[in-house]
Amino acid sequence: MTAQRAISWISKLRHFLQVLAFTLAVATIQYAFMPDKPYGPPVVYSVLIGTFTWAIIDLGRELLPSAHETGWSQGWQAPVLVAVGIVVGYLAGTRLADALCTQYFHFYPPGGEVSDADQRTSILITVIAGLVGTYYFYAINKSSYLEGKMVEARQHANDARLKLLETQLEPHMLFNTLANLRVLIGTDPARAQDMLDRMIAYLRATLTASRSTEHPLAHEFDRLRDYLELMAVRMGPRLAYTLELPDGLRDAPVPPLLLQPLVENAIRHGLEPKVEGGHILVRAHSTGPEGRAPGTQRLQIEVTDTGVGLPPVLPPAGPGQSFGLAQARERLATLYGADGTIDLIATSTGGTSARATFPLKFPSQP
Template structure:
């Protein structure tokens, strides 16, 4: 079970802040009562409920889409955690408030009205908090999928460009090679050697989305040598690659479109 404890701590702090806000709102509506007891109840109930939901959900098979148990398992987990959080949190808070004497005369914690209010607040806060974290998990999943989709789209566009460029270059090279075989066999042999090197590099690069800048320059050199044989003295070129950039990874066929356009 792989748990991101940093994320759990962030969730716990958010829950504690939410519990603090609830206790403050309660105190604002009943300023005649002390602020301490509602704060203790709110923090304990919220903390136990959070632990039951956010840690307990890893004990069940979870949906990749949300990170939460799907179907009834997720619903039962939320309800059971809220009930557990209320019962256990209230029991501990009762003991603490009794022990430290935080109650004022006439403000008993067993008051029926107070009991109904605390149950209602716990239920609403638990549902709201669960929905908030469920939405965050689903939103993070959708963001990851969008990033993956953009990456796949970029790779697909690159592969499409590669399939459009290489047949065009290949057919032109073969046409030139056919003409050279009859008129200049030595040059045809040199052209064929460069073509073999270029195709070998191209097929190797097609197995991965990236390669080093040095490999890209080597591929360009074979391509330019082919074009040099076709164009003769009309074409000259120089390739300059700083040593510190030679091993930098780049997408395959990154520079060839620029070279073809230049030619």
């Protein structure tokens, strides 16, 4: 696969500084093996040869079709570019270094000639340093690409996991609703018809939101209202509810279907066992410092009921037993890690409060 990439001059500057440090290290090593000769000439030759070689290879590869994975030319073009860069870099760097060392720095007398041994040493050092430097930049580019792919793969895996959890939640709610609908068809056809109409409206509203892993909190409250209206058909006056959503939190992104399983648990395990039913309050608020600084605020959503309260021992998650709560916890853990939690709290009035807490972010924040 080939791709035309925009040149990042900041990246090129960083590469040049790395090459400069590398050439100075080469000159220092060369001087260490020949301490009887001055340190200046190896520095001049190494820096100029390395700079020319780097410029031809690193800038030249931007003019050729490059591999998306590494940013380097494919096939025969890559070794040819490296060979041309080393040869031209040596010739141009040596020519300029000769002029500077004899006419400007006066390291050598004018007309002096470099011995064959020194020339062979210089060529060998240039070839080795050029190959090592080229492989270094190739390796870091490929490593950067692979790290990006790993991050992308983890994100796709998390998205797929969230989708799987959501598809598990939808049938769970539907099966409960259909079971109730079946009973109403035989006992109260009019209410069954109303309940069926509301279920169709709820499913229509959830279809669009189910295509994303997050949506605005206002949409989540709208879907929750549809669900509660659906449940109110079945429970009648035994179910009352209040939804409190501050205007400043309407656009906060949340996972779809996060609140519905919490409310379903409140109805099933709190209100339904109570003869007179009860009230459900769903409210959202932020915690932490004021402002929208990423990472400093938390979004807290509470689902509080006036039902029978928590049992002494919570039942294990499973069919009909805290399924939605376990799934909601897992979804928050997938999205936010340890920063996403759901706590069950016994209220002073005898009911239960399920509190979901996770980082508060807005669309403009990373």
